[in-house]
Amino acid sequence: MSGMTQTTASRGTTSSANAMHLSDEALIAQIARGDDGALGAFYDRFGRVVYSLALRVVRDTQLAEEATQEAFLAVWRTAGDYRASRGSARTWLLTIAHRRAVDRVRFEQRRVVGNEPFDEGTEREMREFAASAEDEAWVVFERERLVRALRQIPDGERELIELAYFDGYTQSELADRLGLPVGTVKRRTFTGLARLRTLLEAER
Amino acid sequence: MNPLSDHLHDEDLIAYALGESDASRSRAIDAHLETCETCRREYVGLLDTLGTMAFAAPGRVPPPDLRSAILEAASKEPLAVAASDPDPATARRRRRTWGSLSGWAPRIAIAGGLAVVLIVAILALPQDSSSTRSVPLVGVHGAVVVTNHRAVLDAASFRPLAAGRTYEVWVIHAGGARPAGLFAHGAGNVPVSGAVGPGDVIAVTAEPAGGSPQPTTTPIAHAQVE
Known part of the structure; x- marks a missing residue:
């Protein structure tokens, strides 16, 4: 695995074929190095789950798209902060995505309740x-x-x-x-x- | 805040996992989690369970262009350097935008006034005042070292940028921003071109390859010359 990581890092971007074999955590490590191919692969893996979660929370497709984009950009910016001791990469992403969506819904006061x-x-x-x-x-x-x-x-x-x-x-x-x-x-x-x-x- | 020597209460764990703890409580809880394996395991389990709840949302397919929109936005982003803050939301709030730089104007003006005083003071001194000052960068680990109106940026900690992007150094003063050189990841010490004076702000942005005449993105790091 370390050999593969090194190769992709020197090329600067991870191809989707390579990414398929990388664990979530390995993708995060690649994203932390500025590898946008790894970010694309991470989106391919979790984009639907994040969007579905965001849509369920904000109940508006435009806001859900924005919340999804914010979540993946937060991953891009802060991948270097990810700590495996605080949970899996998937949990980390879903926590970020959930907070983004909830922040949105609180801000927009769009909660549909009752x-x-x-x-x-x-x-x-x-x-x-x-x-x-x-x-x-x-x-x-x-x-x-x-x-x-x-x-x-x-x-x-x-x-x-x-x-x-x-x-x-x-x-x-x-x-x-x-x-x-x-x-x-x-x-x-x-x-x-x-x-x-x-x-x-x-x-x- | 007490150092939380006992294990965390369930109420603390749930509030922290849901992002509802206030800042000082969050810091105390975070510090405790750093050292207490038992509570950390409990917290990770809780977060993991909450994360799994995402799958209870009805499955929906995002619009096909969302992927490219995200990658495009990412390519324009400077890569923030690993902050120690575990909550990306607060890390994000710390980031400056060029919009908020307008808030610098009064400070730059005050600094400009100070600069006049300083220059008068410096001119009054004997000319062997070749003192070297190091100003820590805000935003990225590193410093700007200034000697006799020349500055060098310690850029060792800047992370790699996406393909087609370069770091650009700026000297910002009351009159605006002037380009002061380009560098890439792994550059080490980068000379800031041109003279710098007291009150000037040295800032770094990520720009398209070849650099820009004026900054187009959020500064990743900055330091004000004393």
Whole structure:
């Protein structure tokens, strides 16, 4: 791997054929060297996931495109800051993308809220999971694994996770909205995520 | 802020993972995560689970031209040098734009006034004042070393640029910006062409190969000559 990295670095850009064999972390290392081929490959791998996430959060295609672009440009600018000790490259990207989208939705005040019951929303989205058959196999796998896990979580916990993650509510906003003490909201969100984590790990 | 010698509470972890901790709390949590393997593992697991939630979004296909738009925008970006800030959002806020450089104008004007005072003071001194001063760069690790109105930029830490881009040095004073040389990644010490005076700002941008007559992108690094 180090031999390949050296070769591509001296040429300055990673071809898509080479990139296919690179891990996410190796791509980030190449991006940190200013390799725009690696940035393109990273986009090819995660662009759809990031865009889909952004669109779910901001609910507007123009804003979702902007949030996606900002996320990948943030990767380009700060790839040198990536620390493997703080999680996988994929998690790093999705954290950046999520924050960008949430920042957008908070800034634009475009949150569409309260217009559909949680369960209906989730059920509708779960049906849509199946509809996106053109996604790559690994995305379909991740999605199905997550859907199975989410179904096993108590409704109250899943709702909190979804409201915090997809609608960008802060924990104190959720407390206000649901009429719960903020400590309860935090504890319930944490418990839900811990449960989800255990379920996801069991599915691996 | 206490140094957080105990393990982090769940509430802290969740707030930090969701980007809701305030700046001072974030610093304390980040410092704790740096040294505590147990909490770090917990935090990474939490972040990983939150990241997986992205796959619950209905799968959508981005417009086909988004890829080229991103690559095009990236090619125009100077590569920010690794900041120690773990949150790219705050790292980004630190970046200066040329727009915000207009905020420098009053400072440059004040510096210009100071420069007159300094020059008068220097002229009054015996002429053996060949003092060498080193001014640290802001934005990139490095310095500008000034001796007798000549400056040298220590450019060892500048990262490689995308193909077709070059670093360009500028000397900015009250009258505007003048080009002061080009360099590439790995250049080491770069002489700043022309004279520099007290109050001048030495800045570096990424420009198209061959350089530009005026800066076209955000400065990556700058230092003000004392």
